[in-house]
Amino acid sequence: MRVIETWIPATLGSTRAPTPGIREFVIRPDQFDVTAYPVGSHINVSVTIDGLPETRSYSLVGEASSRGFKIAVRRAEDxxxxxxxxxxxxPGARLDITRPASLVAVDWERENYxxxxxxxGITPIxxxxxxxxxxxANVTLHYAVRSRADAAYLxxxxSLLGDRLLVHASDEGKRLxxxxxxxxxxxxxxxxxxxPMRMLDAARHAWIGAGHPLADLRYETFGSSGTLPxxxxxxxLKDSDVELEIPRERSMLDVLNASGFEVISDCKRGECGLCAIDVVALDGEIDxxxxxxxxxxxxSNAKMCACVSRARGTITVDTLLRADAV
Ligand SMILES: Cc1cc2nc3c(=O)[nH]c(=O)nc-3n(C[C@H](O)[C@H](O)[C@H](O)COP(=O)(O)OP(=O)(O)OC[C@H]3O[C@@H](n4cnc5c(N)ncnc54)[C@H](O)[C@@H]3O)c2cc1C
Structure with a gap:
């Protein structure tokens, strides 16, 4: 099941490589009006994988520009x-995209940011x-990268932040x-x-450990590659003879739905919890x-988000007892 999204036709205007592993794209919708979008906005882009249409989300880089929507894509191996x-x-390629939407709320009245x-992760930041x-505003940016050569938009x-930009490059021994x-x-x-997810987990622990309210840590992740391969x-499936294989390249949600065991879903990013499914037995490990x-x-491994979470071994689930977002 999918959320209804409005797709708009667009043309890829230009591309460039801010770093060897990141490519920037400026995409101009056919009907383009330069309207400001909220901080942290992303667009969805219709991509083709193995001949089939899929969707990938990309954060808009910087504030609105008359040239079009700017995104930057890291090449993910594996x-x-x-x-x-x-x-x-x-350039010139035709694309279908969605209008900008933001998942992050910012209050502008704070003394410090x-x-x-x-x-x-620099793209929405x-x-x-x-x-x-x-x-x-009183703002400091901490930019954690493997090396300065990997740091896009440095x-x-x-020039925007001066000494309020702190680069933590691990090859210089400066870990954040x-x-x-x-x-x-x-x-x-x-x-x-x-x-990345592991950095977010560390940030959440450190944030709580320092006694700050969790609501003051606002975050976005681009999806997780997990802790297991x-x-x-x-x-x-509980109380049935059905056993399904979830291949490497497909999600449990897709396989269950394609096999006729409908699981409702919304964000497909592991954020909303709508596709949470009850796990009744586990012979292996859940990621x-x-x-x-x-x-x-x-x-506790009692539930898992079928859209993004994976496992090693065999799990038994109860699709009928699916949780209502806990
Ligand atoms: C709101 C939002 C904003 C984003 N903004 C950006 C951005 O600005 N720039 C950017 O580069 N990306 C961004 N992303 C991520 C982007 O949407 C894509 O996920 C990314 O380009 C990787 O897509 P892919 O198909 O190449 O990789 P995927 O196949 O999605 O793989 C990504 C990772 O998941 C693992 N993986 C492989 N197969 C599976 C599987 N079957 N199930 C689960 N995981 C698997 C891989 O090990 C890999 O490390 C954003 C995502 C979101 C949700």
Whole structure:
């Protein structure tokens, strides 16, 4: 089951490579009006993977521009192919996209703001930095990267923020110490985070450990590659003889729906919890890749988000006793 989205036709205007592993695309809808969009907005792009239509989401880089929507795509190796599809596009290519939508709410009245980006997570953070700098807010950006050569938009950020930009490049031995950072932030600081799932887990622990309210840590993740390797696993349906294989390149949600066992869903990013399914037996291990369940709920393995989470071995689920978002 899918959410109804309005798709609009667009043309790829230009591409460039801000770093060797990241490609930038400027996409102009046929009917384009330069309307400001909220900080943290993304668009969905219709991509083709193995000849079939799929959707991938991309954050808009920076504030609205008359040239079109700017996105930047990291080439994901070991993937189903959405980013590879994007990378082979040449200017002039026709695309279907959705209008910008934001999943992150920002209050503009705080005294202090802390922005944290991990790698390609800089894409939604750049627009936040521009908006806050324009308002004269007290903002600091911590940008964690493997090396400066991997850090997209470094020059733009340096000229925008000056010494309020702190680059933590692991090849320079400068890893971001989230515990120390959060302990040093004044109470009431609003932190916006975008980075990989493991970094987000560390940020949440450090944030709570420093005594800040969880509501003041706002975040976006781009989906998780999990803690176990992505491999095929088996799903048995409770009280039936049905056993399905979930191949590497498909989600449990897709396989269940394609096999006639309908599971409702919405975000398909492990955020809304609508596709949470009851796990009644486990012969193996579950790799929870959602941001919906708490650590405690994940460790109990009683439910899992069928859209993103995976497993090793065989799990038995009860599709009829699906949770109503806990
Ligand atoms: C709101 C939002 C904003 C985003 N913004 C950006 C952005 O600005 N730039 C950007 O580059 N990306 C962004 N993304 C991520 C983007 O949508 C794609 O997920 C990304 O391009 C990878 O797509 P893919 O098909 O190449 O990889 P995928 O196949 O989706 O693989 C991604 C990772 O998942 C693992 N994986 C492989 N197979 C599976 C499987 N069957 N099930 C689950 N995981 C699997 C892989 O190990 C890989 O590490 C954003 C995502 C969201 C939700």
């Amino acid at each position: 993937s189903r192919g959405g980013s590879r599809y994007m990378w082979q596009l040449a 802390c922005l944290i980006a991990g790698g390609i 750049l627009g936040a930095a521009q908006a806050l700098a324009r308002r004269g 020059e733009d950020l340096a 110490d989230l515990d120390a950072l959060f302990a040093s932030l004044p109470k009431g600081t609003l932190t916006l985070f975008c980075g 992505t491999e095929a696993f088996r799903v048995r 929870h890749r959602d941001v919906f369940f708490s650590d405690h709920q994940k460790s």
